[in-house]
Amino acid sequence: MGIIEKMRLDGKKIFVTGGARGIGKSVATAFCEAGADVAIVDLDFEEAEKTAAELEKNHGIQAIAIKADVTNPEDVDSMITKILSAFGRLDVAFCNAGICMNIPAEDMTYEQWKKVIDINLTGVFLTAQAAGKVMLKQGGGSIINTASMSAHIVNVPQPQCSYNASKAGVIQLTKSLAVEWATRNVRVNCISPGYIGTELTLNSPSLQPLIEQWNQMAPLGRMGRPEELQSICVYLAGDTSSFTTGADFVVDGAFTCI
Numbered sequence: 001m002g003i004i005e006k007m008r009l010d011g012k013k014i015f016v017t018g019g020a021r022g023i024g025k026s027v028a029t030a031f032c033e034a035g036a037d038v039a040i041v042d043l044d045f046e047e048a049e050k051t052a053a054e055l056e057k058n059h060g061i062q063a064i065a066i067k068a069d070v071t072n073p074e075d076v077d078s079m080i081t082k083i084l085s086a087f088g089r090l091d092v093a094f095c096n097a098g099i100c101m102n103i104p105a106e107d108m109t110y111e112q113w114k115k116v117i118d119i120n121l122t123g124v125f126l127t128a129q130a131a132g133k134v135m136l137k138q139g140g141g142s143i144i145n146t147a148s149m150s151a152h153i154v155n156v157p158q159p160q161c162s163y164n165a166s167k168a169g170v171i172q173l174t175k176s177l178a179v180e181w182a183t184r185n186v187r188v189n190c191i192s193p194g195y196i197g198t199e200l201t202l203n204s205p206s207l208q209p210l211i212e213q214w215n216q217m218a219p220l221g222r223m224g225r226p227e228e229l230q231s232i233c234v235y236l237a238g239d240t241s242s243f244t245t246g247a248d249f250v251v252d253g254a255f256t257c258i
């Protein structure tokens with residue numbers, strides 16, 4: 001079997017949090033193109049249902065929509081129950097849901113700080129832990145978390161200390177889980193995207209004026225597209241990445257090099 005065939009995900013069962021739109025939707029699409037069945041997990045159930053229906057129609061795989069808040073342990077438990085009752089197993093988890101708030105540190109309330117940390121860091125812990133429990137029992141699996149280049153640099157000019165701290169936490173959480181579960185065949189990696197054109201960036205009125213500035217700073221002179229994160233995630237989800245665990249993949253058009 002050639003390398004491209006070996007990278008296919010036929011029959012694998014995958015959940016994607018924040019899968020209704022943006023990076024999650026794009027990566028879920030790639031998983032389906034590679035043959036996997038997916039659960040689209042999102043707070044926005046209406047959009048998740050639309051995405052799941054589109055994936056089923058276009059790719060002839062099974063896609064289900066699940067409403068869950070990744071910060072709520074009961075939602076995460078019931079997400080796992082629904083996935084196991086629909087698919088019978090879980091091979092890959094893409095723990096990707098996240099938000100950003102741009103607020104100067106000195107003005108940030110406790111609630112604002114906590115919301116970002118809860119979704120971006122605790123949400124990844126809860127969903128990766130829930131996936132890990134199933135995978136450890138099954139004898140293996142692959143978990144992919146979404147960090148950010150903001151885990152490596154301090155973005156300017158927007159003030160986003162809670163986001164940067166949450167994403168740095170995701171990288172160290174990823175490495176910790178990878179080490180704890182390495183001998184039990186559960187691999188844990190993360191991706192650190194640079195600026196990617198999604199609702200999070202393109203549709204935020206406060207960020208709109210900054211896009212030209214970011215593009216001028218970027219060695220490639222532009223933002224990334226969600227589909228430019230697809231192949232790394234397909235690689236991490238599949239069996240050809242069997243020696244890859246505890247790694248962080250920076251996909252940022254060299255933004256963090258300067």
Ligand code: NAD
Pocket residue numbers: 017018019020021022023024041042043044068069070071096097098099100119123146147148149192193194195196197198199200201
């Ligand atoms: P997006 O806003 O387009 O999509 C995020 C999705 O997550 C939405 O569908 C939203 O409903 C869902 N979501 C939010 N909170 C949730 C919760 N508590 N429970 C379940 N679902 C929830 O964002 P995106 O740009 O696709 O970002 C996806 C991930 O990539 C995030 O973790 C983000 O921090 C990260 N990231 C984005 C960029 C970028 O430039 N867009 C760069 C680096 C990292």
